[in-house]
């Protein structure tokens with residue numbers, strides 16, 4: 001799954017205007033941890049040795065006495081009534097004699113269940129809605145061995161993007177409806193009765209009855225189509241290889257398909273009618289990526305086809321169903337008439353992520369959700385590996401560094417969790433899709449590859465693939481394969497990152513003796529809010545260090561103990577730790593070393609400048625660096641040309657601006673911030689220079705948004721002028737400026753502009769454009785207009801994922817109170833439209849826009865957020881985040897204000 005999958009994280013992909021916003025938006029999946037669990041961690045839980053995979057010992061809730069091996073499924077979805085009558089025959093293997101068969105089913109009625117032959121019809125069918133299971137009790141015990149189980153049932157098409165759902169979307173010929181599935185982690189049970197846990201792998205052979213003119217897509221190619229009467233046809237698909245239930249896919253509607261050949265595999269881009277040509281970029285990229293992966297993994301892509309399916313809304317991100325990946329169309333389709341150039345990078349990344357899952361996740365699947373990182377960390381790492389290989393000019397590791405910072409922020413809280421995390425049930429499984437699972441794992445795998453060597457690492461991956469193809473694996477299996485390939489004891493290092501929470505802080509104190517410099521290093525767990533009485537933790541940290549600007553590091557050590565000393569060249573030489581920013585740790589230098597490094601920051605490589613700014617910001621949040629030292633760095637990078645460096649600085653500026661909301665120092669801070677960013681923007685100007693780098697193009701858009709949000713009059717006036725021209729003639733506005741100009745038009749909108757934007761949104765048939773207009777509406781500073789935007793989310797005007805994004809946009813902008821009051825007043829109505837994910841998680845994500853204890857307490861008392869284990873986890877995490885922001889407002893904002901006073905804007 002791509003992280004944007006969580007509907008609440010949607011904002012991240014569509015709203016890059018403020019990294020503070022981005023930061024808050026992603027936190028959501030909030031993997032938070034129950035208060036009780038925190039206590040366990042603090043008290044010294046910790047490294048649990050995990051075993052290699054075995055079906056019998058894999059955690060889960062279903063009994064393991066009966067196993068499915070093959071499902072033949074027949075579905076007859078009725079788009080008008082939303083009923084889905086269905087039947088299935090499941091080949092099962094009984095491993096121990098039993099008269100009870102327990103499998104998963106939810107939101108469906110089972111009409112009958114029978115075994116072919118003895119003992120025939122089930123005597124009782126007993127659903128348990130709480131456990132989401134159904135128990136079939138037979139009159140006699142089933143003998144050990146194979147049986148065929150036939151079930152007749154009726155399921156439902158829902159509107160909230162889980163299980164089998166409908167998507168209503170605008171076209172030039174009016175509103176249309178299609179259906180699609182999204183089953184991870186545990187929603188296959190909403191579509192057909194099944195053993196819905198990843199270790200119960202089986203093959204699937206579905207058929208579906210749809211309109212005569214519809215295109216239906218599943219994991220495998222169509223085997224046959226036959227008329228079914230009444231303008232309908234029955235489409236049957238080939239049988240899949242053995243796979244987990246959550247990877248099943250079924251999509252149908254008025255669709256078309258663009259295809260290409262990749263070494264014998266048919267790659268298809270499936271879109272709604274009329275959009276096929278917008279799939280060209282994705283098709284070409286997919287063919288490139290497939291070639292690279294076939295080679296890297298040493299196992300060829302095993303299915304005859306791979307479809308990339310563009311769905312216009314309701315899915316927030318993308319889902320790696322085997323052979324039929326589903327995307328929100330805004331991150332798959334590229335429309336040269338309206339898409340910014342940089343969208344290609346996003347499309348490539350998401351594609352590379354989902355395609356990596358075809359091996360890591362689909363061919364080899366984590367045994368249980370506690371090892372979700374095996375899927376997500378690996379796919380996240382591989383998406384950057386593929387981009388660095390096929391598009392080195394994008395500098396993907398450097399430019400995607402924000403995700404590592406987000407993970408390190410989350411990991412600096414007591415509510416963080418180990419990468420390998422116990423998961424008791426489905427609601428908890430949902431809560432594991434967070435920045436620790438995705439981005440900490442990604443960063444750690446990069447560190448590990450760097451330590452083992454790229455060839456050794458790949459050798460281990462190939463062994464792992466070969467050993468577990470069509471089956472499951474645990475983290476222990478991966479360490480074993482990597483150890484055998486590299487000859488190094490991988491588990492010793494790796495488990496310090498995956499089995500305990502937290503980000504290590506390396507404290508460095510330089511001393512001088514006989515002209516030689518010596519760094520005394522000490523490691524500790526880094527917390528933003530402290531001091532916290534935590535169990536002492538140790539990591540095995542590969543540390544590279546070097547002189548600013550040197551091509552190579554001057555040395556590397558593996559820090560295994562609490563403290564160690566390193567010889568670091570002649571006295572007085574500035575030495576940067578975490579050289580190249582490959583490591584997953586933060587660094588605190590002694591004041592003299594910090595000053596020397598700050599002085600030479602512009603000599604450093606961009607990656608090291610980024611890590612200097614990021615570490616210093618985190619230390620400022622923790623009260624271990626001063627606002628003066630942070631802004632000293634910001635002033636030292638005044639002439640910096642790197643987008644990644646400015647992403648960090650503008651992220652911090654945007655965050656401070658949010659935390660200044662309602663405080664007397666805000667206008668002076670905004671003036672100071674504008675004075676920092678204006679010269680950077682002046683160098684770029686409004687219009688693209690011939691031959692400028694794409695990073696400059698992206699940075700320009702970012703600066704326009706940020707300067708506009710900081711109230712820069714000249715930028716706002718020009719944006720207004722350009723929007724007016726755009727409204728008359730869309731071609732007048734460069735596609736790369738549409739994002740920031742439309743955002744600022746919405747932010748500053750009066751009633752007329754608001755109406756104009758809404759009309760454009762209603763007219764837009766492409767999701768990327770539609771999202772841009774509606775998110776702009778929700779950004780309005782005018783409270784009446786922001787309220788109007790909130791009201792839209794109670795209607796069918798926008799799909800549920802976009803509606804959630806709009807509410808969070810209002811909350812993250814100038815009106816968190818308005819958004820909160822709206823959600824409280826309409827909670828049940830909204831939850832009824834959005835489904836269980838909204839109920840459990842939405843309030844927690846919304847509340848992270850506040851920065852005071854009263855709101856943390858309010859969340860702690862908000863009952864619906866505490867109904868499920870996953871919801872309680874998310875709430876605990878959000879509370880911690882709110883308190884962190886409150887601390888910053890109390891302690892750091894006055895320091896910032898003092899700095900600003902001493903450094904007035906010219």
Ligand SMILES: [Zn+2]
Nearest residue numbers: 001002376379
């Ligand atoms: Zn994924």
